[in-house]
Structures are given as C-alpha cells and as structure tokens.
Amino acid sequence: MLAIDDPEEQDRLVVALDVPSVAGAHQVLDMLGDAVTFYKVGLELLADPDIGSLLDTLRKRHKKIFLDLKLHDIPRTVAAAVRGWCSRGIHCLTVHVAGGIVEAAVEAAAGRCGVLGVTVLTSHAPRDLMLDDAAGLRAVVLERARMAQQAGCAGVVASGLEVAMLRAALGASLALYVPGIREAGAATDDQRRVVSATKAMVAGADYLIVGRPILGAPDPLQAVAALRRSIVQALAAPSGQGS
Numbered sequence: 467m468l469a470i471d472d473p474e475e476q477d478r479l480v481v482a483l484d485v486p487s488v489a490g491a492h493q494v495l496d497m498l499g500d501a502v503t504f505y506k507v508g509l510e511l512l513a514d515p516d517i518g519s520l521l522d523t524l525r526k527r528h529k530k531i532f533l534d535l536k537l538h539d540i541p542r543t544v545a546a547a548v549r550g551w552c553s554r555g556i557h558c559l560t561v562h563v564a565g566g567i568v569e570a571a572v573e574a575a576a577g578r579c580g581v582l583g584v585t586v587l588t589s590h591a592p593r594d595l596m597l598d599d600a601a602g603l604r605a606v607v608l609e610r611a612r613m614a615q616q617a618g619c620a621g622v623v624a625s626g627l628e629v630a631m632l633r634a635a636l637g638a639s640l641a642l643y644v645p646g647i648r649e650a651g652a653a654t655d656d657q658r659r660v661v662s663a664t665k666a667m668v669a670g671a672d673y674l675i676v677g678r679p680i681l682g683a684p685d686p687l688q689a690v691a692a693l694r695r696s697i698v699q700a701l702a703a704p705s706g707q708g709s
C-alpha cells in the first residue's frame with residue numbers, strides 16, 4: 467500500500483550513515499553515488515566537528531537528509547533544538563514519542579521539516595519496556611503512533627513487525643519508516659525486532675532505514691541494488707505476498 471505522499475521508489479531506501487567520521491561518510495556518498503537519494507545522519511556523526519560540511523555536501527548533491535536526533539527532553543528544550551536544526555535544510559528529524567515532546571517538536575518545526583516520532587526502538591524486546599509479551603509491546607507502539615499522528619507528525623519509526631497493524635489503524639497519511647531490516651539468516655546485530663525488506667514493504671512500510679546490511683556488505687552498491695529490487699517487487703506484489 468502506498469502512502470498519500472507517494473515517494474519515488476528510490477527515495478524509499480534511507481541509508482544510515484553510521485560511520486565514525488564525516489570523512490568516512492563522504493567516502494560512502496562517493497561510493498553509492500546516484501544509487502541513493504536519502505541519507506540518515508545520526509548521533510555517531512554529530513560528534514564530528516565537520517558535521518556542517520557533511521550537511522552542505524548532502525544538500526549540494528540534492529540528497530534528502532533524515533536527521534536522527536531521537537530527542538527526548540522537556541518540551542522547551544526539544545522545541546529549541548528543533549528550531550535550530552530545522553533551519554539547516556533537512557527533510558525530517560526524529561523525537562521520541564512522549565507526552566509534550568511530539569507536540570513541542572511539531573510546533574517548533576512549523577512545517578519547515580517533518581517530525582518523525584520514534585515509537586519503540588527496534589533493538590527493544592518486551593522485557594526492555596517491562597512488558598510481558600509482544601502483544602503488550604505492539605499496544606505501546608500503536609498508542610505512541612496515535613499520539614504522534616494526533617500531534618501532527620509526518621511519520622513514525624517502527625519495526626516491520628508492527629507496520630501492518632499501524633497501517634490498518636492509522637491510515638495512509640502517516641509515513642511509516644522501518645529500521646531493523648534483515649534478510650532471513652543474516653546477522654541481527656543489536657536489533658531485536660527485525661524483518662526482511664520485502665516483508666516490511668508488503669506490510670505497508672513507506673521507507674526502509676538500512677545501515678549495516680549495506681555498509682558492512684562486501685559490495686555495498688550491490689546491497690543497495692538488491693534492496694531496491696526488493697522494494698520495487700514488493701510494491702508490485704499483491705498485499706500479503708512478502709517473504
């Protein structure tokens with residue numbers, strides 16, 4: 467199923483620039499070239515004093531920037547941070563979904579960049595949230611996604627295991643960004659709630675966020691091509707055909 471804001475196929479793959487330095491990130495950009503249009507910049511790179519030059523390069527190369535700040539602070543502080551980052555030409559940024567935070571972020575962004583609500587980290591299992599089972603965790607994800615939608619977020623970040631539920635409950639207007647993408651049999655690393663690219667897309671994901679399966683692949687460009695093929699095939703497949 468496609469969201470209302472139907473992105474180009476290529477934009478559906480968000481590559482996480484999870485490398486230790488801006489110099490390393492530039493190497494990734496050069497290596498992936500035109501194959502990738504949407505990059506996630508996260509906490510690892512923000513410590514590099516050259517972060518501004520990376521954002522400049524991304525903008526000059528017409529890449530969309532997903533700034534993964536995962537803000538979780540009092541509303542005034544969140545609003546101030548969002549106002550500052552929104553003036554840097556980014557496409558979207560993330561905040562954790564909690565009362566007061568999402569509302570403050572959306573108001574501060576004032577339409578200049580999208581605010582995405584992180585529901586429950588894909589590295590979390592039920593017991594990490596002091597929940598008994600997967601059903602309890604799914605209920606928390608749904609509740610947080612509803613809060614994000616009501617606050618006016620452009621989208622939410624959730625695992626592929628929850629995408630079908632969110633799509634059915636919340637409709638097509640909320641973009642669903644899905645990290646924790648792993649093909650069957652691949653190393654899950656620190657992720658706990660993982661699904662394949664095909665499964666996530668068929669379930670209704672709008673965007674896949676992928677780091678190590680690309681950056682750690684023997685041939686990252688080939689990994690990107692394979693993911694893009696999965697995306698195109700899943701979009702063409704009748705609902706429920708994911709594997």
Ligand code: C5P
Nearest residue numbers: 482586587588623645646675676677678
């Ligand atoms: O390497 P891997 O594909 O597991 O990376 C996933 C990326 O998505 C990381 O940059 C991580 O910070 C981010 N992310 C996540 N789970 C969330 C939100 C963001 O894994 N709920």
